[in-house]
Amino acid sequence: MKAFKRAESNGFMIPDLTLDCAYFENTKCKILDGKKLSNNFVQQSQTLINGRKIPCLAVILIGNDPASKVYVNNKIKIFKEAGFLSKSYILNEDEYSEQKIINLIESLNNDENINGILVQLPLPKKFNSTNILNSILPSKDVDGFLAHNMGSLATGEFNSAVACTPFGVMVLLHAYGIQLSGKNAVVIGRSNIVGKPMGLLLLSDDATVTFAHSKTKNLKEICQSAEIIIAAAGQPEMITSDYVSNSAIVVDVGIHRKIDGKLCGDVHPSVKEKASALTPVPGGVGPMTIAMLLLNTALSAWDLSNKK
Numbered sequence: 001m002k003a004f005k006r007a008e009s010n011g012f013m014i015p016d017l018t019l020d021c022a023y024f025e026n027t028k029c030k031i032l033d034g035k036k037l038s039n040n041f042v043q044q045s046q047t048l049i050n051g052r053k054i055p056c057l058a059v060i061l062i063g064n065d066p067a068s069k070v071y072v073n074n075k076i077k078i079f080k081e082a083g084f085l086s087k088s089y090i091l092n093e094d095e096y097s098e099q100k101i102i103n104l105i106e107s108l109n110n111d112e113n114i115n116g117i118l119v120q121l122p123l124p125k126k127f128n129s130t131n132i133l134n135s136i137l138p139s140k141d142v143d144g145f146l147a148h149n150m151g152s153l154a155t156g157e158f159n160s161a162v163a164c165t166p167f168g169v170m171v172l173l174h175a176y177g178i179q180l181s182g183k184n185a186v187v188i189g190r191s192n193i194v195g196k197p198m199g200l201l202l203l204s205d206d207a208t209v210t211f212a213h214s215k216t217k218n219l220k221e222i223c224q225s226a227e228i229i230i231a232a233a234g235q236p237e238m239i240t241s242d243y244v245s246n247s248a249i250v251v252d253v254g255i256h257r258k259i260d261g262k263l264c265g266d267v268h269p270s271v272k273e274k275a276s277a278l279t280p281v282p283g284g285v286g287p288m289t290i291a292m293l294l295l296n297t298a299l300s301a302w303d304l305s306n307k308k
């Protein structure tokens with residue numbers, strides 16, 4: 001995978017899980033196990049850290065969004081498990097102006113002990129997230145959201161951080177030996193943090209990519225002709241089995257909390273009766289997103305070509 005070359009040259013590898021895979025109960029549908037693969041990256045990080053600078057992530061959480069608090073705590077927990085450092089800045093939205101947050105980010109940009117800066121999204125409405133994110137130094141943008149890093153992905157240079165969620169999806173597909181070259185892939189969603197970088201990554205590995213979005217006509221027919229479907233529309237269980245051809249590979253990026261408190265994705269459970277492989281929710285793309293945050297922070301600390 002082209003996007004993984006920088007990680008490879010710093011000692012990371014994608015394990016081969018092809019012979020080590022489980023199936024959803026009573027189906028022939030493989031579970032693409034993001035939790036297992038994420039644990040593998042935590043172990044690799046623990047090993048690779050030996051004799052190197054300990055990477056440190058600064059996490060900024062503004063406001064009281066309960067889901068954001070859970071995401072931030074999960075990230076901090078994984079960093080600790082890997083032997084990495086993290087520093088949290090939990091900010092009260094009433095006490096912080098946009099400029100005060102930008103000042104904090106600038107001081108973290110100048111701090112040699114900080115390798116990555118993450119601003120947890122979404123921000124409270126009163127803030128302009130573009131202004132805030134754009135104040136992060138590109139070499140410390142371990143989320144891979146900034147135009148500089150998106151540009152490196154779009155041009156195929158891959159010399160800086162790749163957006164964590166789509167990067168995690170690619171690593172997962174590769175670990176399970178899923179060939180992308182020449183495959184018809186549909187990406188449902190075109191956001192800057194998931195859909196667009198996802199499509200570019202698939203394209204860089206020679207898939208034939210269709211982007212679908214809320215104005216797309218005949219989405220069902222488009223999906224039926226796809227060999228790979230990436231569901232990132234943010235619509236609970238919208239991809240039902242009639243969208244999916246027999247033996248398609250389906251990646252569920254969505255994450256939603258249902259009224260009963262359980263989590264679900266953008267893909268309906270019935271899809272596993274038809275698909276040949278599917279990512280579970282939870283335990284699929286979510287843990288891979290955090291694993292790639294770990295990886296991007298390690299590369300920011302260790303990869304000398306990043307120090308521009």
Ligand code: NDP
Nearest residue numbers: 165189190191194213214232233234253254255285286289
């Ligand atoms: P956005 O809301 O930013 O984007 C959603 C995209 O889906 C848009 O491009 C939108 O189209 C498109 N869309 C919405 N409804 C439909 C529809 N009915 N048919 C086709 N396309 C549609 O979401 P994100 O990209 O940030 O996230 C997508 C999902 O992934 C969410 O559920 C989010 O929670 C989850 N997520 C999960 C992560 C993880 O770690 N597991 C990380 C990040 C996100 P248009 O552009 O026309 O509006």
